Amino acid sequence: MPHEVTPRVIVVGAGIVGCSLADELTARGWTDVTVLEQGPLPAPGGSTSHAPGLVFRTGPSRTLTRFAAYTVEKFSSLDVAGVPCFEPVGGLELATTPERLADLHRRAGFAASWGVSGEVVGAARCKELWPLLDESVVLGGFHTPGDGLARAVLACRAQLDRAVARGARFLDRHTVTGVAREDGRVTGVHTDRGFFAADHVVSAAGFWGPVVGRMAGVDVPLQPLAHQYARTRPLPELSGASAEATRPILRFQDADLYFREHGDRIGIGSYAHRPLPVDPFAVPPYHEARAAGREMPSSYPFTEEDWAPSWAECRRLLPALRGTEIESGFNGVFSFTPDGMPLLGESRELRGFWLAEAVWVTHSAGVARAVAEWMVDGRPSIDVHDCDVTRFEEAQRSPAYVRERGSQQFVEVYDVIHPLQPMERPRPLRVSPFYPRQQELGAYFLEGGGWERPHWYEANAPLVAGLGELPARDDWAARHWSPIAAAEARATRERVALYDMTPLRRLEVTGPGALDFLDRLTSNNLRKKPGAVTYTLLLDESGGIRSDLTVARLGPEHFQVGANSPADLDHLLRHAPDDVHIRDITSGTCCVGVWGPLARDLVQPLTGDDFSHEGFGYFRAKRTHLGHVPVTALRLSYVGELGWELYTTADLGLRLWDRLWEAGRDLGVIAAGRSAFNSLRLEKGYRAWGTDMTCEDTPYEAGLGFAVRMDKEHFTGQDALRARPEPTRTLTPLLLDDPAAVVLGKEPVHLDGVPAGYVTSAGYGYTLGRCVAYAWLPAGLAPGTGVHIEYFGEKLPATVAEEPLFDPGMSRLRR
Known part of the structure; x- marks a missing residue:
């Protein structure tokens, strides 16, 4: 049989991600893989070369937990010359405050949800697991026996050897100087040692990712920061240690510290210091760093002034440290993104150029598997939407934003974070035209996608008195919540309320091929007359739910699409033929949801058009005027009440709000926030994509089979759905x-x-x-x-x- 030709792949960076990716790609038959590394192998000087190797799997992100679980599974099967690449010493997270102990119970819940074995234990058990602890300081801990230490450089070597045996090549001391392209596709990379042709280029360059991205003309929104790591002198209590580590890796999150053994020494990492941002374009190459007396490019001088408070906390927790000093320390550089998640996927601007960036050792093998599946099979086997390179809004990509949010992610690494807790800065960034009126009404704002989103309004506080006794909430459930939300929900059910729906993404799809294009990509029947609104699903080839869309046909070749994220726009743009034009109109428009049994009483007097049920049916669209304001009205509701979504241009938004507010005074109209909105939509069972369902779930599993028309002409995912079992x-x-x-x-x-x-x-x-x-x-x-x-x-x-x-x-x- 002739040898099958596989795509030519260049991986930039031979750290833990690059080595893992080469192994995963070659294991899937893509053997023409070249890994280019500017430093010397096996320890080229990036973050992997100094990583302490802690692998804690459990966290609020199911995706990251699954990445970490695969990393443990894979590294546990690898060794180099008999030395294992993973030591399952376990993990122990300590609580020294009641709030932290409560959070450890929450983390134990995450572990149970995501399939990780762990338990909350008392102070005495913590002492058994770590005899050097001062038991009086500790209230309890979360013990995860399957966590442990990854020997990152060894894991690189083991995977490098396997990839090379399958045909890959690794070339060190090759610095990439440019990315070649033609007709919107990558064609290879230039290096200081010549040109390498490629069909795919993957940037796995770690904190140098923005540098490689700039060469490709691709934005890489990550911020490198320096992080303190120190080793003590030998401790008598650990003398005679026969192994590198035997005790669990230890987190003292109340003081932003972690600990691991290095034989008879203890290694200590600190997130307690001020953020120390690093300019990726100023990080020297390996030989320059060595010439300047640094061990590696990612190792910066230890800043003693930042260490002193942490050292005091270390000695408080571990009394044995009071008799010793720090023997060595450095500030190691690694990557943070504005939301703390990796950057994965293919660039639309330059086809064939992929990112596998902002990845820690903890998640490295899992990320590599997902990216390899994506490249070879067209999709990862697990949902990675919260890691997708397309997830950030344009307003979230400025260097100032990335630096500020990335630095805040560093500060919050070990903080107890409420699921509704917003970033503090920079705010406000994006506001709807209704923002001045919302402020006047005392809106309590949270933030999402850069938007200020009212969750309730203090102006509605007097309505709480009419509710009767509401159940008391625990401290956690009471955060970012108010009983006012209950009053707003009731007012929506009984009268009418205005909801700011401006942050919902709106796309305009036009052109001769628009109908065929949208109908082919989505699951429901869109071949309806202008004026129809259709709830439909954007599926992938396996039948998984990429997104859910609301499509309004405003004209024969004109559609307004309600979407979820920038990834939806990216997906449509990737697949649009030349006779289809797609435009994101979100920022230039706004939307008010007018919902409640009195919604028609409010809206009808403002227009000459018929808003009766007979004249304006459910899931219909109409262009009209409300007073002086031209609007696109969609009769649908995410809260289960009569009403409309009313869209207009941003310049007329305030006028629209004021007209509705004035007309609704006699009806008892209120402004209502997202807290009430979420309650009402849950009562109706309306799904939220990305939370309730993702590409791992089919419409029939998610209870959305009504949005699938299997009898229509072919659509993406149709064949896979036919083949799926019950x-x-x-x-x-x-x-x-x-x-x-x-x-x-x-x-x-x-x-x-x-x-x-x-x-x-x-x-x-x-x-x-x-x-x-x-x-x-x-x-x-x-x-x-x-x-x-x-x-x-x-x-x-x-x-x-x-x-x-x-x-x-x-x-x-x-x-």
């Missing part, structure tokens, strides 16, 4: 039994005493008087089935419910 898991509605109980999302769900799934979205249903939680659980659970949701270590009883929980006859929407 679902074994489904998104299942739960009601907590205790009217006072609240969960927030990502908690494990126990069925018959064992974890069987996890919560996606959750929130209190004020109309129902119960907390609503949606969870991925085994298929076929009958309504009435009892389960338990683990919330901060407490198992709360809940019951499988039948959906929709509210207004099953849809009479409130179709009146």
Whole structure:
């Protein structure tokens, strides 16, 4: 048989990501892989060369936990000359404050949700695991036996050897000086030792990623920062150590510190110091760093003044350190992004140019597998939307933003972060035209995608008195929440409310091929007359849900698409033919949701067009005027009440708000925020993409089969859906039994005493008087089935419910 020709791949960077990627690609048959490294192998001087190797798998991100779990699995199978690449010494996270101890219970919940073995233990058990601890300082800990230490340089060598055996080549002391392109595709790279042709180029250059990206004309929004790491002198208590490490890796997060053994010494890392940003364009190459007396380019001089407070905390926790000093230390450079997640995927601006950046050793093998699958098979086997290079808005890509947010990510590495907690700076960045009125009404703003988003309005505080007794909330559930949200939800159900929907992404799709294009890419039937609005799904080739869209056909060749993220725009642009034009109109437009039983009473007097049910049916669109303001009105509702989304241009937004506000005074109109909005949409069972379902889930598993028309002409994912077996898991509605109980999302769900799934979205249903939680659980659970949701270590009883929980006859929407 003739030898199959595989694509030519250049990987820039032979750190842990580059070596892992070469191994994963060659294992899948792509053997024409060249890894170029500017430094010497096996330790070329990037972040991998100094990494302490701590692998803690558990965190709030299911994606990162799965990356880390694969890294442990893979490295545990590797060795070099009999020396293992991973030591499963376990992990121990300590609590010295009640707040941290509560958070460790939350982390134990994450572990159960994501399939990691771990338990919260008492101070005495912590002392057994780490005898050098001062037990009186410790309240408890979270012990994960399967975590441990990765020998990163050895893991590089083991994977390098396997990749080379399959045909890959590794060339050190080759500095990439340029990225070649032609007709929007990468064609190779220039180096100081010649040109290398390629069909794909992957930047796995670590904190040099922005440098390589600039050569390719591709934005790489990461900020390198320096991080202190020190080693003590030999400790008598560790004398005679026969192994590099035997005790669990230790986190003292209340002081932003971690510890690991180095034989008879202890290594200590600190996030407690001020952020120390590093300009990636100013980091010297290996030989220049060595000439300047530095061990490697990623190793900066130890700043003693930053270390003193941390050293005092170290000695407080580990009394044995009071009799010794620091023997050596350095400030090691590694990468942070504005949201703390990696940067993965192919650039649309330069096809064939991929990023595998901002990746720590912890997640390295998992990331490499995902990127290799993406390149070879066209998609990763797990959801990586929160790592996608396209996820940031344009407003989030400025160097100033990346530096500020990246630095804040460093500060918050070990902080207890509430799921609703926004970044503090730079704010406000993006505001809707209604922002001045929202401020006047005392809006409590949180932030998403750079947008200021009202969650409730202090102006509605007097409405709380009419609610009766609301269940008291625990400290965690009470953060970024107010009983005003309950009043706003009730006002929406009983009267009418204005919701700022401006942050929802809006795309304009036009051209002779627009209908065919959208119909081919999505699951529902879009071949309807102008004026129709359709809820549909953007699927991948495996039938997984890439996104959900609301498509309004405004004219024969004119569509307005309600989308979720910049990735949706990127996907459509990648696939659009020449006769289709796509434009993001979000920033130039705005939207008010007018919802409630009195919505028609508010809107109808403002227009000469017929807004009756007969004249303006559900899921219809109409262009009209409200007073002096031209609007595009879509009759649909994400809160389960009569109403419209009203769109206009940003310059007329304030005029639209004021007209609606004035017209609604006699109807008792209020402004309502996202807290009430989320409660109302959960009561109706409306899904939130990225939270309730992702590309790992099919429409039938997610309860969205109604948005699939299998009898229409071919659409993306159709063949895969036909071949799929019956679902074994489904998104299942739960009601907590205790009217006072609240969960927030990502908690494990126990069925018959064992974890069987996890919560996606959750929130209190004020109309129902119960907390609503949606969870991925085994298929076929009958309504009435009892389960338990683990919330901060407490198992709360809940019951499988039948959906929709509210207004099953849809009479409130179709009146």
